[in-house]
Amino acid sequence: MMSRTEEDFELELRSLPGVLNVGITKHANGDVDVVTLVANSKDPIATRSAASQIASLYYPEAAVVIEDANRALADHHRGEGPRVALIRADYDTSDGFCEVQLSVDGRTGIGRAGSGPLIGGAEATLAALRDLGYDVPYSLMTVTNVTNGRDWPVIVTLRSLANDADRFGIARSEDDLVSAVKATLDSLNRFLSTLEGRV
């Protein structure tokens, strides 16, 4: 193929509808690790799909994260810190283990846990947050799928290790695993945003 340069890669990403900003973080060896797009897109899933296709041509190993520009702006107005974003969540049916990769401020953390997509997904999310350097003083109490079907919400309850109130999170996504991850992050949203010197 012609010019597979990082500059052309960035130009292609910026040509996607609604993309306002491109951030590229690299490993120490120079390989691209995470590509973050800030987009004001009507269809973020389509933007992510197109960006992932482009990334697969230039840097197949790179993870692609889409940040909603309006949300970033809203976070700014609320005075919140960087937001934790889900990069990928995989479930290995052969051993029942989940692997979750999260990103914040261009850094990534990975967590693994067994016990299926619901409990495993929530546990792997807590492990990934700890891998990112967060001190999370909560343990998983329950993960409940509201009904046994696709596209139904998952509720996660975390119990405080310091006898504070329990935390609840709810999310609905394309599958149980992603719902469990997002519900866990939802339960910790306020805690993570207010944590001082958290990493």
Added chain:
Amino acid sequence: MSSKNGSTAESAHQSGAEEDETEATLSSIHADVERSDVSGEDYEPWLFQTMLNELSERELGVGFIYAILELFAERHKLTDVAVVLVNDTFGTQMFRLGGEAVTPDMAAHLSASPGVYCEPDHVPSAECDAVRTACQLAMSLHLARFSAAHDPLTNIANRRSFDEALEVAAARSARYGWAFTLVLVDLNNFKAVNDRSGHEYGNHLLRQFGFALRQAVRQGDIAARIGGDEFAVILSNAEGHESSGFTERLRGHLVTLGNPVEFTIGTATSPRDSTDPGELLRLADGRLYEKKGIRIS
């Protein structure tokens, strides 16, 4: 009046005077440049010099924007800097120091006017304007260069850059004997797909086909869209039989994408078949139509 000898001495004297004068002029220009640099007026020598340095090595592109932001931050001891640009094709674009993604504290600038936003904010506005103009120029030039060489629908090479690449490959093949295979690809019954399902769906399939081509070629190969539903590939260092590997990869990627398009290929190999670009195209085209069962008069 001076003698000839005298004139030599005089011209030596004059030469010395001219050197002094030149020295003084250079000093004066240098001082002007320094003054302009310090006061941050219209002309920014450091910016101009950086552009000249970049142009001596490569063309201006988005990489240059980050280089400028880096230098700008160093000059003014900035902890963060971002430039917001507006382009007819892209709309609003923000570039942040170090190629970092925008963080919530910088997000407000996403909806701000084009300009340079610094932390701390103590840089003269004229210098900020000059930086923004240079960044705007770099982005526009990069986009113009990319658009001139690529097909806008598929982002693979266009006919013009394909013709240039074929000329170069054929010339190298003639001179050094380096083999390459030209593959012409024609989509089967694509007009019927367009007529039946509409041009929007047709464009979707073409975009997917372009993506599958990009996946199927190796680093150093060229994939191009040379007509409505006609594509061409230059497989570097490849004899004719290696095109079957490429065809298999292409079919595999199309299946993965769920693209139902079928295609026919015709190939010609240089230097075995010819080293003339026109002849290679004619041969590959003839073989393609032969496979389709179409006779060319």
